[in-house]
Amino acid sequence: MEFNQQLLVDSLKAEYQQQDIPFSLHIFSTLSSTNQTLWQLIDQGEKPGCVVIATQQTAGRGQWGRQWQSLAGGLYLSMVIDSQLKAINSYQLTLASAWGITAQLRKSGIPVGIKWPNDLVLDGRKLGGILTETKVNQGQITQAVIGVGINWENQVPETGINLQLWQNSRNYQMIHHLEVLTSQVLIGIKSGIECLQVEGINTLLPRYLNVLVNIGDQVYVNNILGKIVGVTQEGNLRLQVITDDPKAILTPEISVQPGTISLGYSQTGN
Ligand code: BTN
Numbered sequence: 487m488e489f490n491q492q493l494l495v496d497s498l499k500a501e502y503q504q505q506d507i508p509f510s511l512h513i514f515s516t517l518s519s520t521n522q523t524l525w526q527l528i529d530q531g532e533k534p535g536c537v538v539i540a541t542q543q544t545a546g547r548g549q550w551g552r553q554w555q556s557l558a559g560g561l562y563l564s565m566v567i568d569s570q571l572k573a574i575n576s577y578q579l580t581l582a583s584a585w586g587i588t589a590q591l592r593k594s595g596i597p598v599g600i601k602w603p604n605d606l607v608l609d610g611r612k613l614g615g616i617l618t619e620t621k622v623n624q625g626q627i628t629q630a631v632i633g634v635g636i637n638w639e640n641q642v643p644e645t646g647i648n649l650q651l652w653q654n655s656r657n658y659q660m661i662h663h664l665e666v667l668t669s670q671v672l673i674g675i676k677s678g679i680e681c682l683q684v685e686g687i688n689t690l691l692p693r694y695l696n697v698l699v700n701i702g703d704q705v706y707v708n709n710i711l712g713k714i715v716g717v718t719q720e721g722n723l724r725l726q727v728i729t730d731d732p733k734a735i736l737t738p739e740i741s742v743q744p745g746t747i748s749l750g751y752s753q754t755g756n
Contacts (some may be wrong), residue, residue, distance in 0.1 A: 539563045585678050600698050602749060615635055616634050636671065700749055
């Protein structure tokens, strides 16, 4: 399966009205991991806007040290972004990218949502995921890479969904080519990160919450039942404790860090 670079460039040029596109593209057939290759390119001097795309990966990295199955037919890309954030806020890069991609795909008519913290979901199944990696010096992020995997026409596990099968089930193609999906994802990451940088987390967070599919769900954390009411600026899940005490007026809130609990899906990655 060949990746058509010209089609990607044309699709990006259409978005940027034929001006220079703000990405430097590096396209490969098989890589271990696009994140890994991008870090090597950064060491060689590549700057924000540098993008690595692979048609498949042999050691794709998922969240929490998992593997990301990366057979041909999926979208695998990584982008260097500019970040002035403190390390304690690094999760904001994932929230921003997830929101940006979701908003961009929704513009194409695909009703994607976000499952906290970093999953792109469609019809309740996992369409893709985001892995942000950073380098930190004295509590400050110095370099950041956003990695995105999206199921296009690759095989997926039971809990996953691929976009081509979903489009076929609707008898309508909103996105016709992997290269067009790629352009939408790149534009989405860029716009999400710009929203965070220019307008700030106070603007980004309500937008993220607006497309979060988990609001109102009930989950147990350490045997405490809570209702999901939001996400903190650091990316933690906010839960309002549910009590069966009829006299309780104010119920406490607890927050849970990403990676501490799973809101669904099996352990298999995509
Ligand atoms: C997740 O676990 O949900 C995040 C998965 C992120 C996978 C992508 S595929 C492209 C990039 N390169 C990697 O090695 N991982 C990310």
